[in-house]
Amino acid sequence: MQQELTYRLGESVFNVSRGTLYRAGELVLPRPKTFKLLAYLARNPGRVVGKDELLDVVWPSTTVTDDSLTQCIRDARKCIGDEQQQIIRTMPRRGYMFQPSGALAVGPASVELPDGLERRRAEPCIAVFPFRSQALDEALKSTFDAVAEEITLALSYFRTLSVLAHYSTIALARTEPDGMQAALQEAGVDFVVEGRIDGGDPLFNVVITLSDTRSARRLWTQAFSFEADAVFDFHQTVAKRIASALVFNIESAAAHRLEPAPARNVGAYTHLMQALCLLRANGEDAAERARAHLWEAIAHDPQSGLAFAYLAWTDAVQNGYGRTPPERLDQALDHALRGVSLSPYEARCHRILGLTLMFRHDFPAAESHCRKALELNPYDADSIAQMGRLKAIRGNPAAGLELLDWAMQLNPIHPPWYYLDRGVVQLLLGRHGEAAETFACMPPRDVNRWALLSVCQALQDNREAAAASVRQARELEPGLSAATIRQVIMLEGEADNAWLRAALEKAGWV
Structure with a gap:
């Protein structure tokens, strides 16, 4: 395994290997040129890097003025909180030197992984961006925001594909348009799925596109029309079409064997998606609002295993990581067990049950259900x-x-x-x-x-x-x-x- 290079810079943490920068615990997304400059300086600590060398690295085959480099250095210092110029030092008439107070190189030793888990990255890597819409009300907008996550999940069942986690994709989606291609390539994304939604009375019209990040060329476009009560079938259909557009040797057994159905009617599905959006948002009252939507989903569809599982999540996690009172953990366990019994092939139900059992210190059972989640969805x-x-x-x-x-x-x-x-x-x-x-x-x-x-x-x-x-x-x-x-x-x-x-x-x- 390649060694990782991570710098602690005051209240910032810059992981050069992963391409992530956090400041005071919050993700920072530098401009692509700024990130390239930071990464190059970080890989050459303690050495004076000349201006011409930096210009060649950051703006290859492009003629720019020294002002562009000065602005880029200013942006880099701002991103890492180096207003005092103690980390990126200006060396008069020579260039710049990266001089952190300390560096941490992390190179975890290779160890034997648990039985049944194979560490590899399938190819290609896909990112499913949140869908765009102009005319939808907030409830429907949050539903379709969560639909992008469901497409991500459905794609991850195809073991010849690798899908960027939804949390990372949301952060990447905030990148400025002129830096998007570079940001995706930095994250190792080969293809991007994007969607636009219109209508809704009586039909939703959705256009899905699949693009190559390196060439920015559209490889596949398809329009879908469906009535509101068919929205919960939509993500599975789109996932299969995307996979088929990319590869011809998809494991068809995985596609047909493991098709999690989050809900059986549109009302249940809409409330479930709104609950998931709230749980991701982590707002002050997000957990309680999410619980209300989950109970509404169950009222519409008492067989929604995923709704019961996420009720367990709100019981076990939102009440304190590992510190949930025993009575809430008992309630969480009841909901998680109900979720798995209703949706035995849904990986998330097993993962949440495993987490609940972990908080109850039933570690062997927790590991068993976590392993089951990975059997169902190994990535x-x-x-x-x-x-x-x-x-x-x-x-x-x-x-x-x-x-x-x-x-x-x-x-x-x-x-x-x-x-x-x-x-x-x-x-x-x-x-x-x-x-x-x-x-x-x-x-x-x-x-x-x-x-x-x-x-x-x-x-x-x-x-x-x-x-x-x-x-x-x-x-x-x-x-x-x-x-x-x-x-x-x-x-x-x-x-x-x-x-x-x-x-x-x-x-x-x-």
Whole structure:
């Protein structure tokens, strides 16, 4: 495996290998030229890079003035918070030098993966962008936003294809048009699926296009018309047409064997899609609003296994990662079991049941259902990351880190919980400095960030920094205790738990 290069730059974290930049836990999307300049400087730390060399790298075969380079340097410093010019230094009459305060090179050792999981990237890689629409009301717009995610999921069942995770695609979709092609190529996307929706009375008219990112050439276009009550069949139809347009040797068994049906009528489907949009948004009251839509979906279709599964998600996850009260976990388990019984071939139902069982500390059963989710959908980044966390919990953090790094490659612009899981695994491996770097990528308002940072700092004998992190955590949650933090980390073995109790005590938690 190639070594990763990651720089911690003040409150920014720049992963050169993955092409991601986070500042204070928030994703930053530099302009393509700015990113190219940053990446080149980061790969040449401590060396004066001349202006002519930078011009050749960033603007090959193009004549530009020094003002363009000066503006690009200014943008790069702004992106990483280097207003004091301490990281990108100007060397008068010579060029620029990248001089970070510290670099972290991460090269996880190759380990044996769990049985039945093969680490590879299928080709080609596809990104399904959110659909565009002008005339739809908000309810229908959110429905079709979620339909793009359903197409992503349906495509991922074809094992000769690789699909960029929906979270990453949403972030890429915000890129300015003049930088879109470069951004997609940086993310390793070979093809893009886009859609435009019109009408709705009585028919929806949707035009889907498939484009090659390298040539920007449209490879396939097709128009679809359907009535409102057929919307829940739409994503499966589109996924099959896209796959057929790309390859001729698709595993037809996968296409026909595993066709998750999220709902049986349009009312249920619409409420389910609105709930998924709310859960992704993570707003202040998003979980409760999502629950209302999920119950409406179940009222329309009592056989909607996915609606029950996401009710379990709101019970188990939205009430605290690993800290959900037992009564809510009992409720979550009931809903998750109902979801799997109604939709036994839906990978997400098994993944959510596995997560619920993990929070209940039933780790063998959790791993069994996570494995089932991966059998059904082997390229779902969230399931791979969840399996990585379970491997670490159960005493194999090396395999856990391998899986989490793989998940991050499949979903490079990932949600913040990936950092929580990866940092915990690094902590268990004794890589305390790397774990601190990872936890620092979490949002500043996340109490887990500061609690876990304090443990890393204490284990590095940096008691002053650890005490400061403890204070930050207690400002966010005054009643936070060592027992609560152990609930978040979750370990199966007694020796591991004894080590964790000692580490928390050293950090000042009681």
